[in-house]
Amino acid sequence: xxxxxxxxxxxVLKTGQSMTLQCAQDMNHNSMYWYRQDPGMGxxxxxxxxxxxxxxxxxxxxxxxxxRLNKREFSLRLESAAPSQTSVYFCASxxxxxxxAFFGQGTRLTVV
Amino acid sequence: EDQVTQxxxxxxxxxxxxxxxxxxxxxSGLRGLFWYRQDPGKGxxxxxxxxxxxxxKEKERLKATLTxxxxxxxITAPKxxxxxxxLCAWLSGGYQKVTFGIGTKLQVIP
Numbered sequence: 220x221x222x223x224x225x226x227x228x229x230x231v232l233k234t235g236q237s238m239t240l241q242c243a244q245d246m247n248h249n250s251m252y253w254y255r256q257d258p259g260m261g262x263x264x265x266x267x268x269x270x271x272x273x274x275x276x277x278x279x280x281x282x283x284x285x286x287r288l289n290k291r292e293f294s295l296r297l298e299s300a301a302p303s304q305t306s307v308y309f310c311a312s313x314x315x316x317x318x319x320a321f322f323g324q325g326t327r328l329t330v331v
Numbered sequence: 332e333d334q335v336t337q338x339x340x341x342x343x344x345x346x347x348x349x350x351x352x353x354x355x356x357x358x359s360g361l362r363g364l365f366w367y368r369q370d371p372g373k374g375x376x377x378x379x380x381x382x383x384x385x386x387x388k389e390k391e392r393l394k395a396t397l398t399x400x401x402x403x404x405x406i407t408a409p410k411x412x413x414x415x416x417x418l419c420a421w422l423s424g425g426y427q428k429v430t431f432g433i434g435t436k437l438q439v440i441p
Binding site: 261 | 334365372373374375376377380418420428429430431433434
């Protein structure tokens with residue numbers, strides 16, 4: 220049982236490049252989330268998807284887009300990367316009402 | 332506006348020295364409060380969920396409690412392996428939105 224899998228684990232981008240962070244969960248969870256984590260800022264919600272076919276903005280959505288491809292997969296796209304997007308990105312999924320979220324191991328992204 | 336504050340930001344304890352971490356909140360429509368542990372370079376790991384004031388949960392040396400305004404994570408006789416960042420998070424609204432506090436970085440010295 221893999222849980223939540225994120226790819227890639229590490230990535231270096233040049234300013235202006237685009238990329239997609241992939242996330243897949245095998246727990247049949249309805250809700251999925253993308254967070255970024257920066258020193259002194261904690262985990263900040265970028266986008267979330269309460270169920271297949273729906274997405275909503277979190278605290279810091281600017282510069283990102285998401286796709287809930289199916290129930291298992293939730294991708295995060297950076298169309299034109301900026302140094303301010305250097306961060307560790309975490310994907311999470313949640314089973315249903317009032318239950319805990321399970322996290323992937325993170326993607327460490329550096330934009331130079 | 333929903334707000335959650337964790338304190339202290341950092342805590343250094345001697346092995347065996349019990350203490351408490353605090354998560355105070357003003358969240359409308361709170362449906363659940365979570366505690367997570369995060370080790371360096373890893374994703375957060377779930378510890379507890381609390382749903383209503385007065386609720387308590389325990390796991391090994393950790394005990395989480397919830398009042399109407401705050402939650403505490405009590406650590407009894409901590410060991411060096413308890414060193415980590417402890418995060419509280421809350422579930423609110425009708426759309427499964429989970430928001431995290433900044434965390435408390437705990438260091439337990441042998």
